[in-house]
Amino acid sequence: MRTKKWNDLSPRTRQFIIVTGVIEGALKVAALVDLARRPAEDVRGSKAGWAVSIVLINSVGLVPIGYFVFGRKPTAAAEREYEGAVPAVEVVD
Numbered sequence: 001m002r003t004k005k006w007n008d009l010s011p012r013t014r015q016f017i018i019v020t021g022v023i024e025g026a027l028k029v030a031a032l033v034d035l036a037r038r039p040a041e042d043v044r045g046s047k048a049g050w051a052v053s054i055v056l057i058n059s060v061g062l063v064p065i066g067y068f069v070f071g072r073k074p075t076a077a078a079e080r081e082y083e084g085a086v087p088a089v090e091v092v093d
Helices: 011-037 047-056 062-071 076-083
Strands: none
Touching (some): 011 047, 011 062, 047 062
């Protein structure tokens, strides 16, 4: 099976590859900046482990998103805001 070269791809396929690459890069940069600024006690797991995973694994954004969802502990301000939040739905008996 012959491997396609860049010029053999359709313009739509090339555009898709470029857009997903830009999104992946932006997510990695955002995750690394957040990781660098966040204290170690506010990160689940080791900061070095997250940094290596974010940089080395080509994931179409899944590792950086995983860091934002699972790798960060809530900050004290976020916890205070959550505790004082008013429920969006009122339960009526």
